[in-house]
Each structure stands twice: as structure tokens, then as C-alpha cells.
Amino acid sequence: MKLLLPLISLVAAAGIFFGPTRSALNATTPLTEQRTSLEEALVSAQKIQTVRETLQERYNSFSSSDLARLSKMVPSHVDNVRLVIDINAMASAYGMNLKDIEIGQTVDAIENPAAGTIAGDGAEHLDMRFTVSGTYESLKLLLADLGKSLRIVDITDLTFNSRNLDVYDFSIALRTYWLQDK
Numbered sequence: 001m002k003l004l005l006p007l008i009s010l011v012a013a014a015g016i017f018f019g020p021t022r023s024a025l026n027a028t029t030p031l032t033e034q035r036t037s038l039e040e041a042l043v044s045a046q047k048i049q050t051v052r053e054t055l056q057e058r059y060n061s062f063s064s065s066d067l068a069r070l071s072k073m074v075p076s077h078v079d080n081v082r083l084v085i086d087i088n089a090m091a092s093a094y095g096m097n098l099k100d101i102e103i104g105q106t107v108d109a110i111e112n113p114a115a116g117t118i119a120g121d122g123a124e125h126l127d128m129r130f131t132v133s134g135t136y137e138s139l140k141l142l143l144a145d146l147g148k149s150l151r152i153v154d155i156t157d158l159t160f161n162s163r164n165l166d167v168y169d170f171s172i173a174l175r176t177y178w179l180q181d182k
Contacts, residue, residue, distance in 0.1 A: 072150045075178045078126050083151070083176065087130070090145045094138040100171075102129040127156070129173040133163065139170050152177055 062070075080103050088098045104127045132142065146153050157173035 069150055073152055078124070078178050080126065083126070083128070086151070091132050091142055094134060094141050096132040096134040096138055096142065098130045098132060100131045125175050125177045127173065127175050129171065131169055131171050133167060133169050135166055136168065
């Protein structure tokens with residue numbers, strides 16, 4: 001009898017442990033895994049915050065004139081009218097005026113092997129076509145000014161027709177870019 005009571009108690013304790021207590025412990029395993037992943041995410045967020053603060057400090061160290069130049073080079077929005085006025089001012093300096101202006105804007109798609117093609121998440125660009133009349137020397141000077149401009153401009157097409165001995169009609173197609181604030 002002295003051995004029977006401790007043996008029954010031991011069997012009852014083992015039954016309780018391997019029964020309801022074990023299932024309650026097993027139910028905490030996903031919570032432990034979730035806690036680990038959340039702790040990793042918190043560490044990553046802290047690293048990102050540190051990088052963000054470093055970048056913000058670097059951004060704040062730029063002078064306002066440098067920020068204005070950067071904004072002109074790759075603006076956060078496109079201003080079609082300002083672009084046409086700027087290019088017309090460059091052309092006017094050489095006795096040429098813009099005619100037959102055509103404007104269209106597009107969004108480049110980004111190819112990402114992991115996510116496939118992501119439309120609308122790339123650099124946006126504006127395609128512009130216009131005609132100017134003048135000499136070949138005037139055209140060279142205009143193209144040099146476009147190249148020196150802070151605004152990033154790619155000449156995508158250039159054609160010409162002769163009107164008379166020394167004056168040509170030049171049809172110029174160009175592309176300029178901007179980064180949309182996200």
C-alpha cells in the first residue's frame with residue numbers, strides 16, 4: 001500500500017503532463033516563432049531608422065543652392081510649360097523659335113526578376129518633339145546649350161529639311177525625366 005499511493009500519484013502526474021499540459025505547451029510554439037520573427041523585424045526597423053537618420057543628416061548638409069540645382073536636374077514633377085519656355089529661351093538666343101510642339105509623357109516599367117515587371121514604379125519621362133528653323137551653326141549652339149542645361153535631356157531624334165541655301169527646318173525629339181515623390 002505504501003508503494004501503491006506514490007505509484008498512482010506518479011502515473012496521474014505523468015497523465016496530466018502528457019495530456020492537457022503538453023497540448024498547452026505545444027500551443028505556445030507558434031507564438032514563440034512569431035515573437036522571434038517580430039524581434040528580427042524590430043532589429044531591421046532599428047537599422048533602417050539609423051540609415052534614415054544618417055541620410056537625413058547628409059541631406060541637411062547640402063546647401064540650398066545645391067538642392068535647387070538637384071531639383072532642376074531631376075524634378076519631382078513635370079512642368080511642360082516651364083520646359084517649353086526654357087527651351088524656347090535657349091533657341092531664341094540663336095534666332096530660332098519653337099514650332100509644332102508635341103508633348104507626351106510615359107512611365108517606364110521596371111524589370112525585377114523576383115517580382116516580375118512592375119509598371120508605374122520607374123522613372124517617368126516626357127517625350128517632346130518640336131521644330132526650329134535656322135542655320136547649322138545655330139543648331140549646334142542650341143544643342144550645346146541643351147547639353148549644358150541642368151535638366152537631364154536626351155535627344156532621341158533629329159531630322160532636317162532645307163528651306164533655302166543656308167536655312168534649315170530641324171525637327172528635334174527629346175526626352176526628359178522626373179522622379180515622382182512616393
